[in-house]
Amino acid sequence: MAVTDEAILKIKEMIISGELGPGEKLPPEKELSERLGLSRSSMREAVKALEVIRVLDVRRGDGTYVTSLEPRLLLEAMSFVVDLHDDDSILELFQVRRILEPAAAGLAVNKMTPEIVQGLREQIESVNDETDVEGLVAHDLRFHSAIVDAAGNSYLSTLIESLSSHTVRARIWRGLTQEHSVSRTLLEHRAIVDALERGDGELAQALTTVHISGVEQWLRQAAEASRGN
Missing domain, CATH: 1.20.120.530 (GntR ligand-binding domain-like)
Structure with a gap:
């Protein structure tokens, strides 16, 4: 699995487990990359990918947030990552x-x-x-x-x-x-x-x-x- 895909799936797990909820702000990039054991560049690419599919909302000068969707809709938005692979x-x-x-x-x-x-x-x-x-x-x-x-x-x-x-x-x-x-x-x-x-x-x-x-x-x-x- 590509490193970026791995980062995306790890963020997805945080959302599924409730560690990150809709509308919540992600930890700073450095902290999140260390917590997930990934490089900051891989984390940055993962965030960019999740922004494209409307799972994350990057607010310049403020931070990155999980979009304020219902959990069911949020997971549906992310499901295509797995669909593409399977x-x-x-x-x-x-x-x-x-x-x-x-x-x-x-x-x-x-x-x-x-x-x-x-x-x-x-x-x-x-x-x-x-x-x-x-x-x-x-x-x-x-x-x-x-x-x-x-x-x-x-x-x-x-x-x-x-x-x-x-x-x-x-x-x-x-x-x-x-x-x-x-x-x-x-x-x-x-x-x-x-x-x-x-x-x-x-x-x-x-x-x-x-x-x-x-x-x-x-x-x-x-x-x-x-x-x-």
């Missing part, structure tokens, strides 16, 4: 994406225009190391959607859009728990656009397959690690 249906969705999206890239290569290529490059350039994980995933969704739309098959576009909408949480979680997620994603996106611009359909398909497989492989490893604990 639910094989998420892996199956990525397997289908890995089949369909490269095919869409192969269709799109014959319909690339300078305007479409420029639009894809502008999307990539709008993201940088300061972009948060939600912003990165939003870019990822727009980028893939633009390529699928360029393929010109409305049925394929609708099908892939439906699949992608069910993989957002997994993509956010990978961005939160895996190092260099922004730079890796942008590097892979640039390579795909380069292949599309050159008209190299086979390479565009291969690069898209590798790109999607990266998330699938991370998710598979996370699931195996979780089940081993």
